Amino acid sequence: MTDAPASVHEFDWPDRCIIGTIGRPGARAFYLQVRAGSQTVSLALEKQQADMLAQMMDEILDELRALDGNPHSVPEHTPAELVDNNPLGPVQERFRVGALGLGWDPTTTQVVIEAHPLADEDAAEEEAEVLRVRMPVGAARAFALRTREVVDAGRLFCSDCGQPMDPEGHDCTTPELP
Numbered sequence: 001m002t003d004a005p006a007s008v009h010e011f012d013w014p015d016r017c018i019i020g021t022i023g024r025p026g027a028r029a030f031y032l033q034v035r036a037g038s039q040t041v042s043l044a045l046e047k048q049q050a051d052m053l054a055q056m057m058d059e060i061l062d063e064l065r066a067l068d069g070n071p072h073s074v075p076e077h078t079p080a081e082l083v084d085n086n087p088l089g090p091v092q093e094r095f096r097v098g099a100l101g102l103g104w105d106p107t108t109t110q111v112v113i114e115a116h117p118l119a120d121e122d123a124a125e126e127e128a129e130v131l132r133v134r135m136p137v138g139a140a141r142a143f144a145l146r147t148r149e150v151v152d153a154g155r156l157f158c159s160d161c162g163q164p165m166d167p168e169g170h171d172c173t174t175p176e177l178p
Contacts, residue, residue, distance in 0.1 A: 043096070
């Protein structure tokens with residue numbers, strides 16, 4: 001059996017690349033959405049994946065910025081003109097993300113996100129898909145900022161037990177003190 005060729009959704013310098021959510025805190029679904037012209041791809045992912053992606057992106061950008069003379073002009077903070085606080089566009093989930101990769105392409109001086117679907121053992125013969133997004137450093141900084149804000153906009157945490165609190169109430173499981 002030979003592997004089917006991968007269907008690659010390639011976005012170089014997309015018009016928009018964001019993490020957004022649908023639903024209320026405690027029941028939110030997270031999406032990575034990329035748009036270039038009339039082509040939009042939306043991928044479902046876990047909150048922890050979104051959080052890790054933002055952290056890793058900031059680490060890469062900070063390392064590049066620390067290079068002598070900042071040769072790639074990496075901004076320290078998100079440029080105001082790149083801030084995107086608009087909601088997700090219409091979502092048609094392409095696949096659920098299983099693995100995420102993040103890298104730097106020195107030939108194009110762009111940050112690269114690569115997303116692979118969650119493995120489906122029953123679909124071994126199906127064509128594999130991958131999303132590859134290349135974005136300049138300013139857009140990458142804006143992506144990381146928005147992602148952190150979206151992740152942090154969830155439920156508040158209880159100061160007693162540290163667990164997330166639902167809007168309907170909270171059964172605190174604070175341990176008994178001796």
